[in-house]
Amino acid sequence: MEVISSKWEILVHKLSALRWVLGLAFIALTLLLVGCTGDNVRIDFARREQPTPLPTTSPPSAVAIRMAVAPILPALVTSDIYQQLADYVGEKLGQPVELVQGKTFAEINDLVKSGDASLALVGTLPYLQGREDFGMELLVAPMVNGETFYYSLLIVRRDVEANSLADLRGASFAFSDPMSNAGRLAPLYQLARMGQTPDSFFSRTIFTYSYGGSIRAVADGIVTAAAESSLVFDYLSRAEPALIERIKVVERWGPFGINPFVVSPHLDPRLKEQLRQIFLDMDTDPQGKLVLRKIGVDRFVIPDDSIYDSVRLMWSYVRGRGLTP
Numbered sequence: 001m002e003v004i005s006s007k008w009e010i011l012v013h014k015l016s017a018l019r020w021v022l023g024l025a026f027i028a029l030t031l032l033l034v035g036c037t038g039d040n041v042r043i044d045f046a047r048r049e050q051p052t053p054l055p056t057t058s059p060p061s062a063v064a065i066r067m068a069v070a071p072i073l074p075a076l077v078t079s080d081i082y083q084q085l086a087d088y089v090g091e092k093l094g095q096p097v098e099l100v101q102g103k104t105f106a107e108i109n110d111l112v113k114s115g116d117a118s119l120a121l122v123g124t125l126p127y128l129q130g131r132e133d134f135g136m137e138l139l140v141a142p143m144v145n146g147e148t149f150y151y152s153l154l155i156v157r158r159d160v161e162a163n164s165l166a167d168l169r170g171a172s173f174a175f176s177d178p179m180s181n182a183g184r185l186a187p188l189y190q191l192a193r194m195g196q197t198p199d200s201f202f203s204r205t206i207f208t209y210s211y212g213g214s215i216r217a218v219a220d221g222i223v224t225a226a227a228e229s230s231l232v233f234d235y236l237s238r239a240e241p242a243l244i245e246r247i248k249v250v251e252r253w254g255p256f257g258i259n260p261f262v263v264s265p266h267l268d269p270r271l272k273e274q275l276r277q278i279f280l281d282m283d284t285d286p287q288g289k290l291v292l293r294k295i296g297v298d299r300f301v302i303p304d305d306s307i308y309d310s311v312r313l314m315w316s317y318v319r320g321r322g323l324t325p
Contacts, residue, residue, distance in 0.1 A: 065095065066100050067099055067119050069121045071177070081295050082121070085295055086099040109179075112262060112264050115264055115267075118267055120261065120263075122262050139260065139262055140280065143258075148307055149257065150231045151253060152227050154251035155247045157247055165251055168225050172222075173226060176210065182230070206222075212228075215244070219243055256308075279300040
């Protein structure tokens with residue numbers, strides 16, 4: 001019996017010691033975390049419970065929101081231009097706004113659908129697809145040169161003897177993105193009206209997955225022709241006139257409703273209205289005007305959704321013939 005009693009005493013002492021060591025470790029870890037995060041934490045040593053954070057004065061909105069931008073312009077250009085817009089919105093909102101760039105339209109739609117992006121600049125067709133898929137909501141749209149429309153331009157090298165799409169049978173062709181309106185849906189629609197498909201009409205097709213990339217593919221002779229957004233064409237006409245001089249426009253299709261800013265249907269309505277008002281007020285704010293000039297926008301407006309009806313018509317027509325973008 002004496003041996004058993006001695007073992008129990010040893011066990012009790014060990015448990016007591018272990019409890020003391022764990023207690024010290026918990027206190028040390030807590031102090032370390034406090035030092036790392038800078039948060040104020042109050043600890044009641046007598047109760048020996050988990051620490052209770054002091055009431056914080058930081059609003060819940062201090063967490064960064066994400067603004068995703070579709071590959072409408074080349075990546076470096078997009079980063080330079082839209083980072084200023086993200087910073088401006090963050091300053092007005094009172095919380096950081098993180099800029100996220102996608103490589104494809106599908107990536108941007110997925111970010112909005114999952115809620116990983118609070119707002120996003122998307123393409124016209126991706127907006128309609130997102131609206132149908134998960135209820136993507138229109139926030140605002142940019143007005144450029146007094147219009148909320150743009151066009152799809154059929155382009156070839158300047159030395160190519162072609163004056164229309166019909167002249168390009170058997171040529172090679174570049175699409176920009178599978179979900180692009182100007183860079184894929186518009187030419188698909190024109191081909192469908194001719195009773196043709198890309199495979200039956202062109203000798204070879206590629207995807208450049210880059211606005212501006214299709215223009216370069218034509219200029220460099222990688223393909224004979226491509227379709228490009230007039231917004232991108234106009235931008236490169238100013239930024240790289242030597243590049244544009246190497247190509248010519250043979251057809252113009254449209255007009256189409258301009259690429260909008262959208263939000264998830266699950267976004268907090270108060271935050272959604274804050275974001276909308278920030279965009280709408282930019283042209284009356286000196287700092288906002290500077291950002292608008294940088295991104296090439298007159299102002300932001302709330303457009304009537306009917307400006308996208310021409311794209312809806314093409315999308316319906318193409319899908320009805322088994323050509324799903």
